[in-house]
Amino acid sequence: MNTFPSQYAIFFAWFLCAIMFSTGMCNSNIRCNHKDKEALLKFKQGIKDPAGVLFSWSTQQDCCEWKGVMCDNFTSRVTHLSLPCSTTLPTYIDTIDRSHCLTGSVYLSLFVVEFEFLYHLNLSNNNFSAIQFGSLDCHNLSIGTPSHQCVNSSVLRYLDLSFNHGAITSLQWLSHFSSLKYLNLDAIDLHEETKWLQLVTMLPSLSELHMRNCHLKDLSPSLQYANFTALKVLSLPGNGFHSKLPKWLFNLSGISSIDLGSNFLEGQLPEALLNLQHLEILNLNGNHFNGPIPHWLGEFEHLQHLNLRKNMFSGSIPTSLGNLSSLLFLAVSSNRLTGVVSEKTFVRLSKLKELAIFISPPLIFDFDSHWVPPFQLERLSLAFSGPKIPVWLFTQKSLEYLSIYESSFEAKGKFWNFLSRMKEVHLEHNSIDGNLSNVVLNSTFISLSSNDLKGWLPRLSSNVVVVRLSNNSLSGNMSSLLCDDEMLNGKSNLVYLDISLNLLSGGLTNCWENWKSLVHVNLGSNNLTGKVPTSIGLLSNLTSFHLHENKFYGEIPSSLENCHSLLIFNVRENNFSGNIPNWIPHAAKVLQFRSNHFTGNIPAHICQMSSLIVLDIANNTISGHIPNCLHNMTTLVSSKTSRDKLSFFFSRRDGYHYTFEDNLELVIKGQALEYGKNLHFMSLIDVSSNNLSGTLPLQMFTLTGLCSLNLSHNKLTGKIPYEIGNMNNLESLDFSTNQLWGEIPQTLSNLSFLSYLNLSFNNFKGKIPLGTQLQGFSALSYIGNRDLCGTPLTNICFQDGKSKEAKQNHDDRSEFLSWFYIGIESGFGTSFLGVCCALLLNRKWRHAYFRFLYGLIDRLYVMGLININSFCLHVHIGIPRSSKGNKSSSVKENKDSDAILMATTTNVHVD
Numbered sequence: 001m002n003t004f005p006s007q008y009a010i011f012f013a014w015f016l017c018a019i020m021f022s023t024g025m026c027n028s029n030i031r032c033n034h035k036d037k038e039a040l041l042k043f044k045q046g047i048k049d050p051a052g053v054l055f056s057w058s059t060q061q062d063c064c065e066w067k068g069v070m071c072d073n074f075t076s077r078v079t080h081l082s083l084p085c086s087t088t089l090p091t092y093i094d095t096i097d098r099s100h101c102l103t104g105s106v107y108l109s110l111f112v113v114e115f116e117f118l119y120h121l122n123l124s125n126n127n128f129s130a131i132q133f134g135s136l137d138c139h140n141l142s143i144g145t146p147s148h149q150c151v152n153s154s155v156l157r158y159l160d161l162s163f164n165h166g167a168i169t170s171l172q173w174l175s176h177f178s179s180l181k182y183l184n185l186d187a188i189d190l191h192e193e194t195k196w197l198q199l200v201t202m203l204p205s206l207s208e209l210h211m212r213n214c215h216l217k218d219l220s221p222s223l224q225y226a227n228f229t230a231l232k233v234l235s236l237p238g239n240g241f242h243s244k245l246p247k248w249l250f251n252l253s254g255i256s257s258i259d260l261g262s263n264f265l266e267g268q269l270p271e272a273l274l275n276l277q278h279l280e281i282l283n284l285n286g287n288h289f290n291g292p293i294p295h296w297l298g299e300f301e302h303l304q305h306l307n308l309r310k311n312m313f314s315g316s317i318p319t320s321l322g323n324l325s326s327l328l329f330l331a332v333s334s335n336r337l338t339g340v341v342s343e344k345t346f347v348r349l350s351k352l353k354e355l356a357i358f359i360s361p362p363l364i365f366d367f368d369s370h371w372v373p374p375f376q377l378e379r380l381s382l383a384f385s386g387p388k389i390p391v392w393l394f395t396q397k398s399l400e401y402l403s404i405y406e407s408s409f410e411a412k413g414k415f416w417n418f419l420s421r422m423k424e425v426h427l428e429h430n431s432i433d434g435n436l437s438n439v440v441l442n443s444t445f446i447s448l449s450s451n452d453l454k455g456w457l458p459r460l461s462s463n464v465v466v467v468r469l470s471n472n473s474l475s476g477n478m479s480s481l482l483c484d485d486e487m488l489n490g491k492s493n494l495v496y497l498d499i500s501l502n503l504l505s506g507g508l509t510n511c512w513e514n515w516k517s518l519v520h521v522n523l524g525s526n527n528l529t530g531k532v533p534t535s536i537g538l539l540s541n542l543t544s545f546h547l548h549e550n551k552f553y554g555e556i557p558s559s560l561e562n563c564h565s566l567l568i569f570n571v572r573e574n575n576f577s578g579n580i581p582n583w584i585p586h587a588a589k590v591l592q593f594r595s596n597h598f599t600g601n602i603p604a605h606i607c608q609m610s611s612l613i614v615l616d617i618a619n620n621t622i623s624g625h626i627p628n629c630l631h632n633m634t635t636l637v638s639s640k641t642s643r644d645k646l647s648f649f650f651s652r653r654d655g656y657h658y659t660f661e662d663n664l665e666l667v668i669k670g671q672a673l674e675y676g677k678n679l680h681f682m683s684l685i686d687v688s689s690n691n692l693s694g695t696l697p698l699q700m701f702t703l704t705g706l707c708s709l710n711l712s713h714n715k716l717t718g719k720i721p722y723e724i725g726n727m728n729n730l731e732s733l734d735f736s737t738n739q740l741w742g743e744i745p746q747t748l749s750n751l752s753f754l755s756y757l758n759l760s761f762n763n764f765k766g767k768i769p770l771g772t773q774l775q776g777f778s779a780l781s782y783i784g785n786r787d788l789c790g791t792p793l794t795n796i797c798f799q800d801g802k803s804k805e806a807k808q809n810h811d812d813r814s815e816f817l818s819w820f821y822i823g824i825e826s827g828f829g830t831s832f833l834g835v836c837c838a839l840l841l842n843r844k845w846r847h848a849y850f851r852f853l854y855g856l857i858d859r860l861y862v863m864g865l866i867n868i869n870s871f872c873l874h875v876h877i878g879i880p881r882s883s884k885g886n887k888s889s890s891v892k893e894n895k896d897s898d899a900i901l902m903a904t905t906t907n908v909h910v911d
Helices: 006-022 034-045 109-113 172-176 196-200 247-251 271-275 295-299 319-323 391-395 413-419 534-538 558-562 604-608 698-702 722-726 746-750 804-841 843-877 887-903
Strands: 069-071 078-082 103-107 120-122 127-132 158-160 182-184 208-210 233-235 257-259 281-283 288-292 305-307 312-315 329-331 354-357 363-365 379-382 401-405 408-410 424-428 431-433 445-447 466-468 496-498 503-506 520-522 527-530 544-546 551-554 568-570 575-579 590-592 597-599 614-616 647-651 657-661 664-668 671-675 684-686 691-695 708-710 715-718 732-734 739-743 756-758 763-767 787-789
Touching: 034 078, 034 109, 109 172, 172 196, 247 271, 271 295, 295 319, 391 413, 534 558, 590 664, 614 664, 664 684, 664 708, 698 722, 722 746
Parallel strands: 078 120, 103 127, 120 158, 158 182, 182 208, 208 233, 233 257, 257 281, 281 305, 288 312, 305 329, 329 354, 354 379, 379 401, 401 424, 408 431, 424 445, 445 466, 466 496, 496 520, 503 527, 520 544, 527 551, 544 568, 551 575, 568 590, 575 597, 590 614, 614 684, 684 708, 691 715, 708 732, 715 739, 732 756, 739 763, 763 787
Antiparallel strands: 069 078, 647 657, 664 671
């Protein structure tokens, strides 16, 4: 047999490689196309890169080696540009940090004109503020592109712009990307684009469409046909669709996945859905569908995922669902279903991995005690009526997630041992007859809240990351939970601890050195007492710390200043004393010291907390003035208050995460209200019921983002500044029981959101300013101000601005004085007239009166002469008129005076 000589084979291989090298096909060092390189640099020039993500994009380096760039091995042209921003959720967060992501504006026209071979573009999860198409400027092309080669259509097949910061006002540019097979615009604001459906259907090759949370409104339910000839995946959850299922949906015969969850779709499920026989995923959760769950759903032989949660379906679960032999996921929780569930419902579901049948009130479970399911579940969520746990539950050896709600059952050692094998356990709002004293919790995530569990606190293994035991009847001290060194073996991964609303007693343990990983600690609403140990300062990662409604006393230890990440500090309703700490981190958002025994002044350090949204130090013994530096709280100065949630995030293995919002009880509008999910919307300053004095600082009224301001029950003086009208977001205002005076400023009527006002028991005067807001409050908002008038008070204002009461008091006083003088004059006249009449009518009285009168006249006359003679005598002999004269002269003077008096005595006879 003839063989090809080896030397010829080698020669042929080198010859072929040379040809390939000449065309760029055999070069291991791919050289980037010059035109593509210039286009990439042009793209880089138009964006901002705060973290240096594009640092490798250097002109000295081959652009095919740049970060995010991929070139074709044969043509060396850029085919992929993938620059998604990686954002991992921290354990406790108030916002997703995208400061390191790309930002600026993106002009999609660049990818039409400049990139001839770009098939894949991924700019997801960045911080682009504007995504626009721009203009097709063929006169400003990159070097090496003749203007006659300018195109208006891209070969792009994959486009992902999801989870960017900005909005897209129009989708008209989609016509330039007619080759798209994959389009993802999740979380892009598209509320201005009303013709989104018509524009998307112009993409004939589109296979996957993802538009989650895009603020879309119109699903065009009456449209009969949509040109989605190649569509396989339709994902439109989290929009604002208010209609029945659209008619065009039933014509997508080749579609395999439909996700319309978290909308407002309504009506009964139409049987026309059976046209979609290739359907594998049907997600309709979180809508308003009603009627029975159709029995014909059991005819989808390829269906793997069926989610009907959170609707208004009624009736029983059809047994036909047991025919879905391909089903992996089944969820019918949170509907209005009733009836009995038995093994007939699951007869052929051998592939089932996730099952959710939580219904309130619970369904009746009628399973044979010897039934062994054909499936091995990984995740199970259920509620049942009956005193015993379904026996088949213990056959699920692969179960990693268990959730039981609103059920009543007995939990013994077998059950707790069964739970210890799972990764996540959710038992909430049940009535469980169980004791945790000797239980060891081993799951990564454990939530046992609101179950009426008894006994001491359980022990924790080092595997536990999140444990929630709140609102039970657990008693004893905290040592069993926190001081078991043998169980921990020197390791702890616990980051979230909530044992609030129990019956715990004793002091805080000193074992905190074992739990340095803790981020959230809630010990509130127990009977704990004693001082806070200094070892609590070892929790350097602590972000949220709640000690409220206990019996702690003493000063707050300064060791807590090591907790540099502290955002929420809640110690309300205890017996703490001393000054308000001045070591609190500047990044703190919530400080609640209400109802303790704190003294001293409000520290100026508080003004440096620029992110503070809640300052509650009411009902203490704080004195001094309100600091005049409050305007440094920049979050409260902005009229756009933070919308970032104060939440704890726990990531799951499937990519999803749990969110737990912090809860606080705040006194707003005269009521104690609980704030949880909406806490980040509230901004409050409450310094009421203290001993504060001085005037209202003008800087406080620059806090235009403040929602509630309470300065009541202090000793504040002065006037309300006119600048109060700038606090546009104010909903609650309480200045009652102070010593404020002056007129109520007219600008107060500008506060259109004000729904609670209390200015009672001050010294305000004048007319209540006109305005629907101020007149809309009851008289209780203004009582205790005597000189205040106008609606809603009954005191009528006069033209001089004085109230009727003040005017009445003045008029009453004047009238009283007038009548008083008239009475005196009348009495004197009447008495004089009576005396005259008596003297005229009675002769004896008349003689006696005139004898007395003339005698009085004679005495006055004689006394006058004596004084004159005495004065003349002193002048004549030069004797001083002081009392220092000698005795003989005094005797002589007295004798002379008597002689003169005798000589002048005259008898008078009156007829």
